[in-house]
Amino acid sequence: MRKFALTAIAAAFAVTAFTGTAAKASGATPVPPAQTWSWDNLFGTFDRAQLQRGFQVYKNVCAGCHSLRFIAFRNLEGIGFNEDQIKAIAAEYDIEDGPNDDGDMFTRPGIASDYFPSPFANDKAAAASNGGAIPPDLSLMAKARMNGPDYIVGLMTGYEEEAPEGFSLSEGKHYNHYFPGHQISMAPPLYDEAVEYTDGTPATLEQHAHDIAAFLKWTAQPELEARKAMGIKVLLFLIFLTAMLYAVKRKIWRDIEH
Amino acid sequence: MSAPVWNNKVVKWVDDRLPVFTMLHHSAYEYPTPKNLSYMWNFGSLAGFVLVTMILTGIFLVMNYTPHADMAFWSVERIMRDVNYGWLIRYIHMNGASMFFICVYIHIFRGLYYGSYKAPREVLWWIGILILLAMMATAFMGYVLPWGQMSFWGATVITNLFSAFPIIGDPLVTWLWGGFSVDNPTLNRFFSLHYLMPFVILGLVVLHVWALHSVRSNNPTGVEIKTPQDAIPFHPYYTIKDLFGMGVFLIFFMFFVFFAPDFFGEPDNYIPANPLVTPPHIVPEWYFLPFYAILRSIDFTVFGIPAKLLGVLAMFASIIVLFVIPWLDTSKVRSSKFRPVYKWFFLILFIDCFVLGYCGKKAPDDYFMGIEGLKVIVVGQLATLYYFAHFLVVMPIVGKLERPKPLPTSISESVLKEGANA
Numbered sequence: 025m026r027k028f029a030l031t032a033i034a035a036a037f038a039v040t041a042f043t044g045t046a047a048k049a050s051g052a053t054p055v056p057p058a059q060t061w062s063w064d065n066l067f068g069t070f071d072r073a074q075l076q077r078g079f080q081v082y083k084n085v086c087a088g089c090h091s092l093r094f095i096a097f098r099n100l101e102g103i104g105f106n107e108d109q110i111k112a113i114a115a116e117y118d119i120e121d122g123p124n125d126d127g128d129m130f131t132r133p134g135i136a137s138d139y140f141p142s143p144f145a146n147d148k149a150a151a152a153s154n155g156g157a158i159p160p161d162l163s164l165m166a167k168a169r170m171n172g173p174d175y176i177v178g179l180m181t182g183y184e185e186e187a188p189e190g191f192s193l194s195e196g197k198h199y200n201h202y203f204p205g206h207q208i209s210m211a212p213p214l215y216d217e218a219v220e221y222t223d224g225t226p227a228t229l230e231q232h233a234h235d236i237a238a239f240l241k242w243t244a245q246p247e248l249e250a251r252k253a254m255g256i257k258v259l260l261f262l263i264f265l266t267a268m269l270y271a272v273k274r275k276i277w278r279d280i281e282h
Numbered sequence: 283m284s285a286p287v288w289n290n291k292v293v294k295w296v297d298d299r300l301p302v303f304t305m306l307h308h309s310a311y312e313y314p315t316p317k318n319l320s321y322m323w324n325f326g327s328l329a330g331f332v333l334v335t336m337i338l339t340g341i342f343l344v345m346n347y348t349p350h351a352d353m354a355f356w357s358v359e360r361i362m363r364d365v366n367y368g369w370l371i372r373y374i375h376m377n378g379a380s381m382f383f384i385c386v387y388i389h390i391f392r393g394l395y396y397g398s399y400k401a402p403r404e405v406l407w408w409i410g411i412l413i414l415l416a417m418m419a420t421a422f423m424g425y426v427l428p429w430g431q432m433s434f435w436g437a438t439v440i441t442n443l444f445s446a447f448p449i450i451g452d453p454l455v456t457w458l459w460g461g462f463s464v465d466n467p468t469l470n471r472f473f474s475l476h477y478l479m480p481f482v483i484l485g486l487v488v489l490h491v492w493a494l495h496s497v498r499s500n501n502p503t504g505v506e507i508k509t510p511q512d513a514i515p516f517h518p519y520y521t522i523k524d525l526f527g528m529g530v531f532l533i534f535f536m537f538f539v540f541f542a543p544d545f546f547g548e549p550d551n552y553i554p555a556n557p558l559v560t561p562p563h564i565v566p567e568w569y570f571l572p573f574y575a576i577l578r579s580i581d582f583t584v585f586g587i588p589a590k591l592l593g594v595l596a597m598f599a600s601i602i603v604l605f606v607i608p609w610l611d612t613s614k615v616r617s618s619k620f621r622p623v624y625k626w627f628f629l630i631l632f633i634d635c636f637v638l639g640y641c642g643k644k645a646p647d648d649y650f651m652g653i654e655g656l657k658v659i660v661v662g663q664l665a666t667l668y669y670f671a672h673f674l675v676v677m678p679i680v681g682k683l684e685r686p687k688p689l690p691t692s693i694s695e696s697v698l699k700e701g702a703n704a
Contacts, residue, residue: 066541094359160553164359167544168552204562244552247362247369254370255540262536266529273526276518281697282317 053204056171056178059234063241066256069249070242072104077221078239079103081232084219086162089154089210091142094163095243098136102246103239110136117141155196157209166237166244173237178202180233183212286312309495314513315520316501318697322392323499324527329385330487331528332378332535337480339375347427349473351466354429355554373543379421380546381535383569386414395628397616398500404608406493411604413486418570420479423472425567430551435564437464437472443577446591463557503696504616505689512693563645571642572635576600576669578646579662596666603673610673612681615689623684624676631672637665 062071079100082092097114105113114134119141122129134141143159144150150158166172182201187193197207214232221227242248286307288294297303346365348357361368390410393399399407422440426433441458445451460467498507507513514520538545546568550561566574580593603610618625641650641662650661690696 094356094363099363164552168549170549172549251369251373251540251543255536258536258540259533262529262533266526266533269522269526269529273522276522280317280514280519281694 053206054201056174056182056202058171059174059177059237061173061238061241063248063252066252068252070103071238073223073225074235074238075103075242076105077223077225077231078235078237078242080221081214081219081236082162082239085213085232086236087140087143089143089150089159091144091159091161092140092163092243093142093161094139096137096139097134099246103242107136114138155209159210162240162243164244166241168244172244173241175202176237176240177233179208180214180236181229309491309516310521311515311517313495313516314507314510315499315516316507316512316693317514317519318501318503318693319499319520319523320502321523321527322388322396322502324524324531325385325389325392327524328528328531329382329389331531332382332385333480333483333487336375336378336382337484339371339378340477340480342371343375344477347473349427349470351429351469351555354427354469358428370539373539377535377538377543377546379424379567380538380569381531382417383421385531386417387569390414391632393500394631395618396500396502397504397611397613397618399604399608400611400616401608402497403493403500406490406497407608408605409486409490409493411601413483413490415601416479416483416486420476420483421567421569423476423479425551426469426472427476428551429469429555431553431555431559431561432548432551432564434464434555434557435561436566437468439564440566441468443590443594443597446588446594448591500616501693502617502619503690503693504620505691505693505696508692509694565643568639568643571640572638573597573600573642575638575640575642575662576666578642579659579666581646581659596670600669603670607673607677610677612678613684613686614681615686620687620689621680621684622687624680627672627676627680630668634665634668634672637661638669641665 062068062074082090097110097117100110100113101107114136117134117138117140118131119134119138120129120131124130142161144153147158165176169175179200179202182203184199184201187199187206191199191206193199194207197209198211199206200208214229214236216229217227218229218232219227225231245251286304288297288303293303343361346357346361346368348354358372361372363369365371393407393410422436426437441455441464444458445455447454456462458468459465460471548565548567565571574597577593577597580596581589582592583589584592613621613624615621618628641658644650644658646657646659646662648658650656650658690699
C-alpha cells in the first residue's frame, strides 16, 4: 500500500504541478486579485440575491451593448425568479418573429422560451456603434477568460482616468490595468450608484462589479450547483467503494508472497 | 493451460461452436501473471477503461452535436445547458481526454523504465506506439469540434505544418482542409474521423492485448516467468487489484469532472471561432506541449533545409524513434532497477519531458522559470537535444558500458528477498 500511495501521490503531483505552472503563463498583464465568492470550495453555491442584483446590472447597463445569446428567459429560474416573474421580464422585451401568413416579420413581446435579444442587428452594426470594437457576448465570459469572475471584477474596477505617464493611449480608448494591452474601447461602464438595487443593497462600484461577475459566472456555468451537489455524492460513493475494494484486495492477496 | 470444462449447457453449446468462453477463461481468468507486479502495472487497464468511457460518452455527445461551422459552438452550449446531464457527459469526455493521456504516458514511462520494449516484446511495444499516434490524431481532431478559438487556430497551425514539405506541401494542406482555409469541410471531415479513430484504437488495443498475452507481462525485475511459482492467475488477483486501482483513479478523474471541469482546458475555447481574430497565444492541449516544444525549438536551417520542415521532421521523429529503441538499447538487462547508471539517465529523460512541456506552453522569448537571460527557446533546444541524445546516444553506449547489478534468479526469489528485507 505504501508503494501504491507513493505512486499515486507522485502521479497526481506531477500532473497538477505541470499543468498548474503551465496555466500561470499569461503574459505581461497583471493577474487580477482573487476575490471571495459564494461558490468557492467544494460546497459553495450561488447567492440568489447576488445573482438577481447582477442581472439588474446586466439589464440596465451591459445590455446596452453586450448580447447574452446563450441565455433564454426561462433560464432565469436558475437565479430564483418564478414563472410569473419570468413572464413579466420576458414581456419587457420586443422580439422579432415571423414570417407571418402574409410573409412579414413582426415584433411581439417576449415569452419565457425566447433568448435574450442582442442589442445590435449584426457584428457590423455593433462595430459601427462602438468605434470599431465589437462588444463580446457575455454568456460565457466567466469561462472565456483566465480566472473569469476575478478578471471581470478587475476589469470593472481597474480603470484609470489618466493613462500612466509615457503610455500612449489611442483616441477613444480607455486605460485599464487588467485588460490585455491596457487599451480598452469600453468606457468605464460601472460607477457608484450606476444601478439602484431593488433589494436596497448599497450601490457601490465594488458591489456592482462583484454582482455582475457573479451573474456572469452563473450564465457561464448554470450547472454549477447541480454539478457540485452530485460531485459530493459521487466522491463519497467512490471513496467508500474504493475502501471496500482495498479490503477485498488485501483479503484475496493475503496468502500470496508478492 | 488446460481447457476448461463447462457445466452450463447453454455455455457449452455456444462454446463448442465459438469458443468465446474458453478464450475469456484463458485470457481473463487463467492468464498467468507475474506475482510481483507493482501498481505501475495498473495503467494499461486504466487506459482501456478510459477508452471505453470516451467511446460511450462520445456516442451520446454525437446525438446532440452538430458538425457545422455555424452551429457547432451553439450545439455544444446546448449540450451544456439544455440536454439532460449534457454537462456531465461533456465534462467526462473533455477531462477523459486528459485522463487518457495521463494513463498512457505513465504506462509508457513504466515500459521504458522496466525495459518492456525489449525482446520478445518489440511488437507489443510497436502496437503501443501506434495506439499513441492514433490517440494523438483523435484528440487533436476532437479538440477542433467545439469550434472555439483554440479549436480553429489549433487546427490552422497544426494542419499548416504539412505545408513545410517541399512540392507536395501546399496541395497536401488544401487537400486536408477540403478548401483554402480551415472551414466547414475541415470541421466535417474531422468529425467523421474523430468518430472513426476510436474504433481503430480499439482494434489496436485488441492486438496490443493479444501480443501481451502471447509474450506475457513484464515485471519489475525484468526476469521472465520461469516456474509456475512465479505466476498467479489473473483472476482474482489482478482483477481485484485493477478494480481497486480503478477506484482510486476514478476519485482523481471525477474530482476534475465535478469540481474543476475546465482545469485542463484553455479559456479561449469558450470564445466562438473567428477566422479574423488570432488569439495572442496559440497553445495546444497540455498533452501535446512537449512535442510542440520540439517543433518550435528548431529555428535554424541545416544544409538549406528550412527550419519549419526540420521542426516538423523532429516532431515526428520524436515518436518514430520509439519504434527502434528495442535495438538502440544494448543492455542485456531489462529492468532499470538493476541498472545503476541508466537509472539516472531515465530520471533525466523523465524531467526532460516536463521541461519540454513547460517550454511548449511558454512563448519562445519568455524567460525560463523567470530566470533573467535564459530564454525558453534555448532551454527547449537543449531539452530537445537531450531527448534525442537519450535514445540515440545514451541508450546504446550506457547499455554497453554499464555493469548491471546481479539479477535475481527468478521472480519468486526476488519476492522472498524483498519480503525478508521489509
